[in-house]
Amino acid sequence: MNIVALFKLVPDLVEELEIDQNGTALNTDFLRLIINEFDDHAIEQAILLKERSGARVSVLGPDIEGADDVLYTAASKGADQVIKLTGDFQGKANNHAMARAVASTLKELQADLILTGVQANTDLDGSMGALLAEYLDMPYVGYVSGVNTVDGKVVARKEYPGGLVAEMEIKLPAVLGIQAAEQPPRYVAVSKVRQAMKTATIEERPLAEADLSGGSTIHRMFKPEAGTRAEMIEGSADEVAARLVGIFKEIGVL
């Protein structure tokens, strides 16, 4: 079975976010990127499946700063193939464009099971998995927090509000949006990652031409404006009372 785990890099919220001069996107000068946490779980889930029932795991992501670290870490966890997609990722690539472009690579990889994070802080709608499924003509289940393979099918656990859990059987090939792996992503010792840097090879594949149709356009990006501050009334009880009466009269309730 071929499992492909997809990841993207999102702004690390440790740094303060700044908006660029046009006011429609983040200022990338100070942006530090980190693996989308849900994608990290998707990779972990792929490795867990491989360890449990055997599979070939490929990990796939965009060729931007930080991707090598993610890929070498994945290799040291046990990924068989680590791939970065080369191309222009600056700004214009929306989820529709990305999904269409990645879909063709996934077809080449003959993926049976595609795991991706159910959402990201740059994609709170969580549309990536669903779009991929659409372009690949595969079933999609999101908010998955555990997967098992049974006779060429998978059984996914999905959590519902109120502490309910559903198990559903899905025919392969399929796309799953992972909310959490069965166990938190493991720690990989630095020496192991360094070892992987020597032994693993990151494959580069060109990303198909971006077709931007279908994506949304941001007109304005801004930080929430602070509301009017509360006014503290100080002084003796009589003074405070007098000021209160004044305010009530000003706003017309008295």
Next chain:
Amino acid sequence: MPFRETFWNIPHWAEIGQYVLGLLTILVFAYGVFRRVKRWRMGKPEKRLDRIGERLWSVLVDAFGQVRTAQDAYAGIMHLTIFWGMVALFIGTALATVDWDVTHLFFGFQFLINGAYILYELILDIFGVLLLIGLGMAVYRRYFIRPSRLQSATAWQKALTQNFDRDDAYALVMLTLITLSGYFVEGLRIAVSKPEWAPWSPVGNALASWFIATGDPTNRTLHLTLWTIHILVAFVLIASIPFTKLFHILAAPLNIFFCTIQPAGTLIAARNDDQIGVKEWRDFSWKQLLDFEACVRCGRCQDNCPAFASGASLSPRNLIISLKTHLWDTSSGHKLHGDVISSKELWACTSCRACVQVCPVYVDHLASIIDMRRYLVNEGEVDALLQKTLANLGRYGNSFGQSERMRAKWTQPIQPVIKDARKEAVEYLWFVGDYASYHVMFSDITRKTAQVFQKADLNFGILYDAERNTGNDVRRVGEEGLFESLVEKNTAAMDKCKYNAIITTDPHSYNTLKNEYSANGNHRLVFHYTELLDQLIASGKLQFNRKLDYRVTYHDPCYLGRYNGIYDAPRRVIRALGCDLIEMPRHGDRAFCCGAGGGKIWMEEQPDVKERPAESRVREAAGMSGVSTLVTTCPKDLVMFRDAVKTAGLEEKILVKDLIELVHEAL
């Protein structure tokens, strides 16, 4: 002429039989030693033959002189009398044999005659008495006082205890038998031959008076019987040395000779072969295996261990005993990790080094604990909090998971602006450290440190956002790769600066910068700020306007005290401030760890902890009469103790302050 016929009343066959038995004894002994050495050699190689002179000196001081053993008075006197009593009697017996069967037999002369012989008899009688006193003390201690550190704690240990109990009793019984039978043989010989110099053997002579009435030939028969018992017990005892706890007679001096001779703060790097860390016992080095074998189960490590005192599952004594037993356990199929040593034990260690410091036979518990941790880290077996912290350290270079751009935020209000050591040459490069840079509790104190430096006209600068965690505790957690990468980053940043010496706020940073970064070619002087303040005060560059009349007590941080031997400098600074310094019972090299070191501050608290080390420590400080302030010189201590003061409800009784706060106040 006073002399002794060594084999008086001993038939020729018995004398010959003695030599045959002696030869057999040597063979069994040699086989036993060979068997042990062969096992040690199954460990990984390690070079331990540098600086022979220092090694021999350690053997002289602590194997023959037993200085460390004597630090515990009762056990020290007990052990020294047994040891020197046995040594003297063994030499005495050997001399008598040589005198009779070598020099007399082959060369026709004896040296144990006249005055020399009388002195010989007297000395041996006295040493015999000392030996019996020591044995009596040992029996009283082991079976009547029953110190807790000699008992076994865990169920698995208790299963082994039966063997240990037998082993302990065996040594005492055999030594007592040898001594008593020796005295009786002497007494019977005197009773029969009645030499005029008999009073020079006071004990033998006193015993003889019991037997004179019995008369011959009963006494001669008794003498021969007891002589035979004496000889048999002695040979059995010697032959059994490599098979019982008595093996420490050999293993302890060997272990002391092969000890880690580098500074205490230099951890042995992870062995870089196919297996990272220790997975199975054969992954330990031969010296670590020797460590386990040299252990005499005295339990001093356990008595001084903060993890054990807090109720955590670690006892350094039990750990070493378990490893020693596992080394020879070929049949049970127990796995080192899980069956023999639990990860809970390994993670309970605070790396405070109290165990290593007190071990009379120089066992290095820490080296083995960290080697086993290295394996766990490499397998990803770390708790969630530690995992997050290690990830933060890898990504951001600090344990707080904050941006490096925030590292020097504390400097903002300081005027004049602190020099950027990357941009201009400075005399002192101040390595501030994570806690002093990022922790909310500490930023004010760090500013005060800067102001004190400025007041003393120190030409200093910092690395600003290029500084990273030094990795001292990362290394002791067992994350060697991350440590190396932090060293590389810090070294690269420091190499770009022009400076003469490094000052640190944090003893942990101090330790690794001083003792471990030198492996990366950094040979600059490193000072802890207390050492520098001490120098500045002595040279008059730092003068105080106010005299502080507080009554304070001082906590020695592990990485300043035990690891680097800095006990006096901070105390001199405290006294220079005018403070009245009262010592806690646990001070100097016996200072009780706050519980933060070795990465413990980054781990989840274990549920089995009854009293956290920091709480035990602040209670100790608060219990000192009239003491208002607990002074420390380590940012982690301050954070731990201030927290402990709150949880222990001692806020009214004691304040926790960094020394620099007092210095700042006195300016």
